[in-house]
Amino acid sequence: MKKILASLILSGLLLASPAMAAKKASSSDINFxxxxxxxxxxxxxxxxxxxxxxxxxxxxxxxxxxxxxxxxSWKNFESLTMKLIxxxxxxxxxxxxxxxxxxxxQ
Numbered sequence: 001m002k003k004i005l006a007s008l009i010l011s012g013l014l015l016a017s018p019a020m021a022a023k024k025a026s027s028s029d030i031n032f033x034x035x036x037x038x039x040x041x042x043x044x045x046x047x048x049x050x051x052x053x054x055x056x057x058x059x060x061x062x063x064x065x066x067x068x069x070x071x072x073s074w075k076n077f078e079s080l081t082m083k084l085i086x087x088x089x090x091x092x093x094x095x096x097x098x099x100x101x102x103x104x105x106q
């Protein structure tokens with residue numbers, strides 16, 4: 001299931017315009033500071049590809065701000081996505097920002 005979800009996310013990223021995704025995702029706020037991985041995984045499974053792309057781009061941007069990395073590397077983005085899905089799938093009680101930091105900041 002994780003591989004299918006990751007494939008859908010990555011294909012959505014290739015097809016979705018970030019501006020369009022951000023506009024669609026603006027209909028409801030997301031508090032990543034409070035969201036647990038189990039909630040994140042559930043939301044991702046019930047979201048459109050555009051919304052998933054917007055959320056993952058936001059998380060990548062957040063990590064970039066924390067780490068000071070100013071380069072958007074699609075290869076690293078794909079790796080972050082896969083690692084985050086795997087980690088959150090196995091650690092449902094962890095907050096999603098903590099999980100993203102753990103798998104995304106080297």
